[in-house]
Amino acid sequence: MNVLVHNYAALKDYFEAQMEVVLTPGGCVADLVATLVEKNPASEKLLQICRVAVNENIIGRDYRLSDHDKIYILPPSSGG
Amino acid sequence: MILYITEKSIDLDALISEADSSEIGGLVIFIGKTRNVHNGKGVSYLEYEVQKPMAEKSMEEIVVGAKNKWNLTHASAMHRVGRVNIGEASVVIITASAHRKEAYEANRFILDTIKAQTPVWKKEFYTDGSNTWK
Numbered sequence: 001m002n003v004l005v006h007n008y009a010a011l012k013d014y015f016e017a018q019m020e021v022v023l024t025p026g027g028c029v030a031d032l033v034a035t036l037v038e039k040n041p042a043s044e045k046l047l048q049i050c051r052v053a054v055n056e057n058i059i060g061r062d063y064r065l066s067d068h069d070k071i072y073i074l075p076p077s078s079g080g
Numbered sequence: 081m082i083l084y085i086t087e088k089s090i091d092l093d094a095l096i097s098e099a100d101s102s103e104i105g106g107l108v109i110f111i112g113k114t115r116n117v118h119n120g121k122g123v124s125y126l127e128y129e130v131q132k133p134m135a136e137k138s139m140e141e142i143v144v145g146a147k148n149k150w151n152l153t154h155a156s157a158m159h160r161v162g163r164v165n166i167g168e169a170s171v172v173i174i175t176a177s178a179h180r181k182e183a184y185e186a187n188r189f190i191l192d193t194i195k196a197q198t199p200v201w202k203k204e205f206y207t208d209g210s211n212t213w214k
Contacts, residue, residue: 009129009201010213051199056134072131072199078214079128079159079200080112080171080191 001025001067003032009075011050014043023065029054030061032071050075084139085132085200087162090169099154099174106180107154108187112171114164122207126170128161131199135159138198142190150186152177157190159200170202 001023007015015036023031029052037044051058053072054065065071092111099107114126139157147155154176164170171194175187194200205211 006131008131008199009203013213053131053134056131056137072134074131074134074199075201075213077194077196077198077200078202079198080195080202 001027001065003065003067003069003071005032005036006070006072008073009078010046011043011073011075014040014046025067027065028061029059029063029065029071032065033061036073046075047073082140082156084136084143084157085130085159085161087160090158090160090172092169092172095156095158095172095174099156099176101153101176103178104153104176104183105178106183107174107176108180108183110171110173110187110191111169112191114166114168114170116166118204118206123166124205124207125166126164127203127205128159128164128170129201129203130159130161132161134199139194142193142197146175146186146190146193149189150175150177150182152182152186155186155190157194159194159198161200 005019051074054069143155143157156174159171173187173190175183177183202214
């Protein structure tokens with residue numbers, strides 16, 4: 001299945017702002033993160049502390065993804 | 081709809097005007113500003129990135145939650161995104177209540193929670209030409 005991943009802030013030092021990722025059907029958020037780490041191992045430390053949202057709702061690493069989900073990977077906030 | 085995120089300069093007078101009423105005994109204003117140095121390194125300007133729909137939802141929940149918890153007369157928060165120059169306001173929090181204690185506590189809570197939870201990110205651009213995400 002294909003999912004659309006939106007990367008923000010420091011994650012854009014490692015990946016494009018938007019990218020399509022191919023996952024095995026039934027894959028979860030943890031599988032997506034593992035796939036991204038495989039693509040760019042230097043991103044692992046940051047990815048471990050990011051929050052992940054699907055369709056703009058924060059979800060856990062065991063959340064099962066669906067084809068064409070819009071995924072937002074959010075580094076720790078640094079506003080203010 | 082209440083505005084929480086803006087790409088323009090924050091209109092402080094308008095925000096204070098919205099908060100003011102004859103019921104309040106204390107009005108607390110926090111203004112987060114862009115300073116010209118960070119850890120001894122000269123800063124030229126900041127750029128803020130946002131996941132806008134999620135940030136607006138997050139700020140709405142934080143502000144409404146604080147207003148209810150501290151029984152405030154008024155609570156508002158506005159965060160600027162895009163380029164913010166030195167000396168300009170990046171975030172403004174206003175709380176008002178019958179007594180100052182609640183307005184002070186709620187104001188700090190709102191700012192701290194926005195900084196921890198709201199999907200806004202700051203990039204610092206330095207005078208030596210380098211930059212980094214914070």
